Amino acid sequence: MNWPVAQLTLRLLLNQKRTVLLAVLALVPVLLAAVFRWGSFEEHPADWASNRLMAQIIVAALLPLAALIFGTAALGSEIDDGTAVYLLAKPIPRWRVVVSKLVVAWLVTVAFVLMATVVAGVLALAGEGHALVVVGFAVAVIAGALAYCTVFLALSVATSRAFLAGLVYVFIWEGLVTGLFEGTRVLSIREYTLGLAGWIASLSPKTFEPELAGGQSLVLLAIVCLVAGWVGVRLLQRFETGESS
Amino acid sequence: MSTAPAPAGGPAARAAIELVDVSRWYGNVVAVNEISFALGPGIAGLLGPNGAGKSTILHMLSGFLRPSAGTIRVLGQPVWKNPSVYREIGLVPEREALYPFLTAFEFVLLGARLHRLPDPEAAAARAIDMVDLRDAQHRAIGGYSKGMKQRVKVAAAIVHDPRILLLDEPFNGADPRQRLHLMDMLRTMAGEGRTIVFSSHILEEVERLAENVLVIIAGRLAAAGDFHTIRRLMTDRPHTFTVRSSDNRRLGAALIAQPSVFGVDLTDGLLTVRAADLAAFAFAAPRVAQTQGIRLFEVRPTDESLESVFSYLVRR
Amino acid sequence: MQSSPDLAAGNIYDLGYRRYQGARLGRRQAVLTIYLQSLRAAFGLGRRPAAKIVPVALVVLALFPAALRLGIAAATDQNIRIVEPANYYSYIQILLALFVAAQAPELVGRDLRNNTRPLYFSRAIRRSDYALAKLVALASAMLFMTALPQVVLYVGNAFAGSHVWPEMRDSAPDLPRIAVSAVALSLFMAAVSLAVAAQTSRRAFAAGGIIALFVFSGTVGGVLVEAGSALWNRLGILISLYDVMRGATFWIFATDPEPESQLGRADLPGPLYAALLAALASLALVLLLRRYMRFRP
Structure with a gap:
């Protein structure tokens, strides 16, 4: 970690527009949970909370979007406008820059997503038991956010169109292709996150059944973080400024 | 350097x-x-x-x-x-x-x-x-x-x-x-x-x-x-000077006899001298003026600005 | 250096600049030009090769379901009705959303980023002309995503069997439906995405906002309608832009949705979706126009 870099990144990421956008997005699952609690839903709370609220809204939509927004901006926005030079022309090993940026992007993502997970989860499940559902998804979201942020950060060093590439990955690959071809699920951070959540929540397969086993998910998550992190550092060590256009 | x-x-x-x-x-x-x-x-x-x-x-x-x-x-x-x-x-x-x-x-x-x-x-x-x-x-x-x-x-x-x-x-x-x-x-x-x-x-x-x-x-x-x-270093290119003196015409005639000078031009009373060797000319000009009894008011290189060197290099 | 004949004289030279004396083509031509240039930009024409990849790839992917059905028909000699015109858009809804998310910022974001709006507004066009030309251009581009696959499917179906003309005649009523639904959905998605894209010069924010709007609203609407059968659960589907589009399409095709699908569970009258689609498109259009009317350089 490098504190000045981390501080700067935090101020960079939490500008007004981004914060408002993320706050609105994070509010969606909370509102839904409130509607579930005080409305007339027929589904079983644990069923609904894990399959709908957590899996569909938080893990499949909120988590990747938040990670995409923060992960690609943490270093990518500076590479885009040329200010990255002010960080890179300093006697700091580049891996420290990557790690500092990554940790901040990750923590900011987690702050929004975890808040939504815990508040919405407690709202939906309070008094129903199944506290492990909230714990499971909370832990899974923290781990998933790290994997997503690492991948998107590395992507933002590799290409200036990282945001679009990330959108395609999340919505075409994870949203469409993995639904059509089961084998591709081992290459989906969403599935790792769900696998880890199901493992910790230890629900009966009838209630919630992720595609991947917990241990497998954890190993794959770790591999993704390490590989993407290593790629990101390598790319930044060989960072070249474009022609000054 | x-x-x-x-x-x-x-x-x-x-x-x-x-x-x-x-x-x-x-x-x-x-x-x-x-x-x-x-x-x-x-x-x-x-x-x-x-x-x-x-x-x-x-x-x-x-x-x-x-x-x-x-x-x-x-x-x-x-x-x-x-x-x-x-x-x-x-x-x-x-x-x-x-x-x-x-x-x-x-x-x-x-x-x-x-x-x-x-x-x-x-x-x-x-x-x-x-x-x-x-x-x-x-x-x-x-x-x-x-x-x-x-x-x-x-x-x-x-x-x-x-x-x-x-x-x-x-x-x-x-x-x-x-x-x-x-x-x-x-x-x-x-x-x-x-x-x-x-x-x-x-x-x-x-x-x-x-x-x-x-x-x-x-x-x-x-x-x-x-x-x-x-x-x-760019000796293949003539150096041009404008000279003001008490008698431009006579000075021009005397300068053309110098080996370092290969061109003299007198237009509207303005004397322009083209020299092949900067140092030799700088050395010779005052002496010639002195022996001819001409007062030298000004010897000014016309193209010593970087612009001229630069445009010369670009054209080369 | 040019050889100057006489510096002392102080001349001003006639370099042959000429005034334009011909006819000026006026507002209509100007709007048409913006429309055509924007339509080209929507497919990255006249831009670098990388800008063409995403729109062209999405158009190709949008043809995939049609190709799939025709491929099966060719392989099995049977016209199995797996991909119907009424639900075609549902199969490619994420592609439609990605197309507008990628290209709407391309049409309006550049002018915001480079501060070139004053250059347009100082011409013979009104501000609303600019916004409308962009809207129609993006909607026209979207027809390649909506109408083109439907037409391919229609023609392909006819030629897949041995009875070309009877087949064409039988499904002829689909043609006006395809046209109306494709135009309606294209205009709707173009209006919504441009209204979002015009709010920010940052391409990433615009694209993210558009995708978030479609995907998030779709998920939330789905979750609400799946969870119960109370009226407000059923009304929850109206949050989902995807389902509003789907409901309007089914109404246009006069088809009933599957009872187990989200639309079937919601069981709301078809005109409601169509009216909401029109209302939302109008709202987006107002937002878009307001953004340009209120602009002060």
């Missing part, structure tokens, strides 16, 4: 900046073509038209482009993939973008912290004073004018007191007063034994500031060295 190989010995004995046969290409486009030079303390100006490769050279010097061939050493160390060398390098990039939400002081302080200076606040304050920005230092950079942003960039580049200072088009957007201030500052820093390299396509800037000139044309080093030395 020399294009000869650097003297042998330890890193300390080497030139501050050393390029040996450096080339850089993008795909099929050669941006920089086998350039070699070595620079010691002082101010060197990279001069050339837009797109000649000045920025590419500065980017390679600052470790933000990998040379496709050749070696670059700054203070005896490679710069590519070697962040520790930035301890001694200050860089002023061309792009204007800065963090709009930081104040000038915060931005310079950030630089000081990233350099792990022992007293970052004092270093930042000193750098801000040097660029004369104290009055505006607590305002956000987003509201700054072009010239002020330029000064913030310079302050951030000198906060760690580097031995090497690289500036890409540093006078863009500066008004004449700021330009003079920055020139003075760079001269002072060069006087302290630092090596300063700046790029410019404006001849007047290079001529006024740089002791050494590196003329880059189409990615190649067209000329290097002291401006006047370059001029003298």
Whole structure:
């Protein structure tokens, strides 16, 4: 970690527009949970909370979007406008820059997503038991956010169109292709996150059944973080400024 | 300044900046073509038209482009993939973008912290004073004018007191007063034994500031060295002088007899002399005038400006 | 250096600059030009090759379901009705959303980023002309995503069997439905995405906002309607832009949704979706126009 870099990144990421956008997005699952609690839903709370609220809204939509927004901006926005030079022309090993940026992007993502997970989860499940559902998804979201942020950060060093590439990955690959071809699920951070959540929540397969086993998910998550992190550092060590256009 | 190989010995004995046969290409486009030079303390100006490769050279010097061939050493160390060398390098990039939400002081302080200076606040304050920005230092950079942003960039580049200072088009957007201030500052820093390299396509800037000139044309080093030395080296090109004297007609007749002079032109009472050898002519002219009893009021080279040298080089 | 004949005389030379004396084509031509240039930009024509990849790839992917059905028909000699015109858009809804998310910022974001709006507004066009030309251009581009696959499917179906003309005649009523639904969905998605994209010059924010709007609203609507059968659960589907589009399409095709699908569970009257689609498109259009009417250089 490098504190000045981390501080700067935090101020960079939490500008007004981004914060408002993320706050609105994070509010969606909370509102839904409130509607579930005080409305007339027929589904079983644990069923609904894990399959709908957590899996569909938080893990499949909120988590990747938040990670995409923060992960690609943490270093990518500076590479885009040329200010990255002010960080890179300093006697700091580049891996420290990557790690500092990554940790901040990750923590900011987690702050929004975890808040939504815990508040919405407690709202939906309070008094129903199944506290492990909230714990499971909370832990899974923290781990998933790290994997997503690492991948998107590395992507933002590799290409200036990282945001679009990330959108395609999340919505075409994870949203469409993995639904059509089961084998591709081992290459989906969403599935790792769900696998880890199901493992910790230890629900009966009838209630919630992720595609991947917990241990497998954890190993794959770790591999993704390490590989993407290593790629990101390598790319930044060989960072070249474009022609000054 | 020399294009000869650097003297042998330890890193300390080497030139501050050393390029040996450096080339850089993008795909099929050669941006920089086998350039070699070595620079010691002082101010060197990279001069050339837009797109000649000045920025590419500065980017390679600052470790933000990998040379496709050749070696670059700054203070005896490679710069590519070697962040520790930035301890001694200050860089002023061309792009204007800065963090709009930081104040000038915060931005310079950030630089000081990233350099792990022992007293970052004092270093930042000193750098801000040097660029004369104290009055505006607590305002956000987003509201700054072009010239002020330029000064913030310079302050951030000198906060760690580097031995090497690289500036890409540093006078863009500066008004004449700021330009003079920055020139003075760079001269002072060069006087302290630092090596300063700046790029410019404006001849007047290079001529006024740089002791050494590196003329880059189409990615190649067209000329290097002291401006006047370059001029003298180009003996295949006549030097032209306008002369004012008490009797131009008689002086012209006498001068044409000199071996160093091969052309005299007298139009509307204005005497123009073309000489092949600068030094020989400078030596001969007063003597001829004296023996002829003519008073010499003025001998002025008509084309000693960098502009003429430059346009000559470009046309060659 | 040019050879100057007489510097002392102080001449001003006639370099042959000429005034334009011909007819000026006026507002209509100007709007048409913006429309055509924007339509080209929507497919990255006249831009660098990388800008063409995403729009062209999405158009190709949008043809995939049609190709799939025709491929099966060719392989099995049977016209198995797996991909119907009424639900074609549902199969490619994420592609439709990605197309507008990628290209709407391309049409309006550049002018915001480079501050070139004053250049347009100082010409013979009104501000609303600019916004409308962009809207129609993006909607026209979207027809390649909506109408083109439907037409391919229609023609392909006819030629897949041996009875070309009877087949064409039998499914002829689909043609006006395809046209109306494709135009309606294209205009709707173009209006919504441009209204979002015009709010920010940052391409990433615009693209993210558009995708978030479609995907998030779709998920939330789905979750609400799946969870119960109370009226407000059923009304929850109206949050989902995807389902509003789907409901309007089914109404246009006069088809009933599957009872187990989200639309079937919601069981709301078809005109409601169509009315909401029109209302939302109008709202987006108002937002878009307001953004340009209120602009001060």
